[in-house]
Amino acid sequence: MSSTSSTPAVALEASGLGKRYGRRAAAALDDCSFRLPAGRISALVGPNGAGKSTLLALAAGLLRPTEGTLTVLGGAPGAFRDRVAFLAQNKPLYPQLTIADTLRMGAELNPGRWDAAYAARIVEEGSLQPGQKIRGLSGGQRTRVALALALGKRPDLMLLDEPLADLDPLARHELMGTLMADAAERGTTVLMSSHIVSELADACDHLLLLGRGRIRLGGGIDDLLAAHTLVTGRGTPADLAPHTVIESRAAGRGLSALIRRDGPVDGGWETEEPSLEELLLAHLRSPDAPALLTPSTTAAPVEVRA
Amino acid sequence: MTTIAPAPAPVPAAPHRRGALRPSGLVWTLLRLHRTALFVWLGFVAFTAMFLLWLQGPGASATQDRLDALGYTGVQISASSSDMLLGFTSGLYNDLFYDPGTLITLASFGVALFAAGPLTARELESGTAQLVWGQSPSPARWLATKLALPALFVTAGMSLLVLLYRLLWDAHGNLLIAGISPRAFYFSVGPATVAAALSGLALGALVGLTVRRTLPALALAGFGYFLVNAFRTNSWPFQGRYQQPEIHSRSWAVNSAGAEIPDPGCYDNRQCLARHDVAHFAREYLPSSDYWPRQLLETGVLLGLTALAVAAAFLVLRQRSNHV
Numbered sequence: 001m002s003s004t005s006s007t008p009a010v011a012l013e014a015s016g017l018g019k020r021y022g023r024r025a026a027a028a029l030d031d032c033s034f035r036l037p038a039g040r041i042s043a044l045v046g047p048n049g050a051g052k053s054t055l056l057a058l059a060a061g062l063l064r065p066t067e068g069t070l071t072v073l074g075g076a077p078g079a080f081r082d083r084v085a086f087l088a089q090n091k092p093l094y095p096q097l098t099i100a101d102t103l104r105m106g107a108e109l110n111p112g113r114w115d116a117a118y119a120a121r122i123v124e125e126g127s128l129q130p131g132q133k134i135r136g137l138s139g140g141q142r143t144r145v146a147l148a149l150a151l152g153k154r155p156d157l158m159l160l161d162e163p164l165a166d167l168d169p170l171a172r173h174e175l176m177g178t179l180m181a182d183a184a185e186r187g188t189t190v191l192m193s194s195h196i197v198s199e200l201a202d203a204c205d206h207l208l209l210l211g212r213g214r215i216r217l218g219g220g221i222d223d224l225l226a227a228h229t230l231v232t233g234r235g236t237p238a239d240l241a242p243h244t245v246i247e248s249r250a251a252g253r254g255l256s257a258l259i260r261r262d263g264p265v266d267g268g269w270e271t272e273e274p275s276l277e278e279l280l281l282a283h284l285r286s287p288d289a290p291a292l293l294t295p296s297t298t299a300a301p302v303e304v305r306a
Numbered sequence: 307m308t309t310i311a312p313a314p315a316p317v318p319a320a321p322h323r324r325g326a327l328r329p330s331g332l333v334w335t336l337l338r339l340h341r342t343a344l345f346v347w348l349g350f351v352a353f354t355a356m357f358l359l360w361l362q363g364p365g366a367s368a369t370q371d372r373l374d375a376l377g378y379t380g381v382q383i384s385a386s387s388s389d390m391l392l393g394f395t396s397g398l399y400n401d402l403f404y405d406p407g408t409l410i411t412l413a414s415f416g417v418a419l420f421a422a423g424p425l426t427a428r429e430l431e432s433g434t435a436q437l438v439w440g441q442s443p444s445p446a447r448w449l450a451t452k453l454a455l456p457a458l459f460v461t462a463g464m465s466l467l468v469l470l471y472r473l474l475w476d477a478h479g480n481l482l483i484a485g486i487s488p489r490a491f492y493f494s495v496g497p498a499t500v501a502a503a504l505s506g507l508a509l510g511a512l513v514g515l516t517v518r519r520t521l522p523a524l525a526l527a528g529f530g531y532f533l534v535n536a537f538r539t540n541s542w543p544f545q546g547r548y549q550q551p552e553i554h555s556r557s558w559a560v561n562s563a564g565a566e567i568p569d570p571g572c573y574d575n576r577q578c579l580a581r582h583d584v585a586h587f588a589r590e591y592l593p594s595s596d597y598w599p600r601q602l603l604e605t606g607v608l609l610g611l612t613a614l615a616v617a618a619a620f621l622v623l624r625q626r627s628n629h630v
Contacts, residue, residue: 061627078445081439081440081442082442085440088433088436105334105338108330110442
């Protein structure tokens, strides 16, 4: 199975992936299947406890799946540690080290890949001194150092768990810019979880929506937005058949609904393309809506291949 | 399934020129992270080694003089005087001689606690282990380095101390009051002392990786090593329920002509000693043929325990993480 021009390279592919913490606990991931094409900047969203952190840690090779398979850059998770960067949600760093020592550790632990100048620049842009101890940094400053450590190894796949949560708006904007520039320049695949939808809309071109341990929505953001329509008009949800109604509510004298189109929409309805935020909120509010994965995001069947 | 060809590696900047012996990679990281622990260990080894050298030299001279003059009586007189060291601890040679042994036991407890707490459980609890696993080396290499590097320092330090202690015994074991203490000492210090510290390291790491929380790991590792240490004082099943074998000592006197004469039994009566023409006394412990079988068997058992704990630690890590 080699890379051909007709099949886009796959950065991440999950098939029937499941993870359960302890025998009696509910599954954090359950029969989760998807595929993330290489070179995409994908937003991993979902309600709290949906399994986002679990999925990222599994992909980083830090956890063992309970069932199913996960392929990362064409190998088992952890097979290409040198090409994968992982930023955990709590941004762990050694408090007793200085920033300079932390970056030196990045160089020592990633021989042959480490870009010292790049990592140092990310730290300097936050006006941090190399001699400062990690212990004395604020949450946002620690996030910056942790990101420098993740970016400095020049990975092919970046797994970022809420990378922006405790950054100030300016730092968030600047670091997202760095991240996007790096991804655009080097074709890095990024999978980042976040709750900040407005940032995601600017930065990401791909979406994975997790709910109850599975992918509810997956694909290029443009494709997903184009597949849905916001309709308003007089009628009931039943009038919207054969479209799939994701969410509907009364609006003034009529009905406002987000539908997944099946053919053209009847002329009696006012239509509008939803924003990413509207799409996400509708799906988060309706966890029972059927899943939608675009063809490039659908995992290949394990045995049968077309 | 398609495979991505590895992207061309960026031009690596070479920030640190390193010589052949400069540590790098995981070794550098570990030395840097546990710098304080390393300094404490080196300080302990240096202090205890100096203590042993002092006991070998200046510390022994007063008691040695009494042995020369009065024989075993002189040793007994020394051991019943009220010497104080530094004003708060017994300055008796018979007491000081065993103190490095206490320090060595405490240090091996320290090794077990270090392995359970800072080396493993704290890393898992604070998430820094995941930080390192997110870099290039696999968790298995991480654990292997974490075990091998401290094992190297523990083995080197403990071996040096045990060697010095055996030299001290050979030189001045004769200055000890006979009884259970010299016997227990004689049979316990040797390769098994080093193996015991290594088993503490392995046991601590296993507990730390299993429990994954610092405080419970410290408590459990302390208790576990306490059990090992309890067995070490002559209670291994293979040693039976009996005391250590007897070790024999030999005392004799030498007259002014240099000839060996039997101890005249003068106690500390100088006139009596002069009448028997005693120039000086000598005393020595005879080596026991039981020493090596007991030491090697115990060392074997402890190293076996160490190997089991290490294997279990890797299994636990494998259960938890996905290491290739």
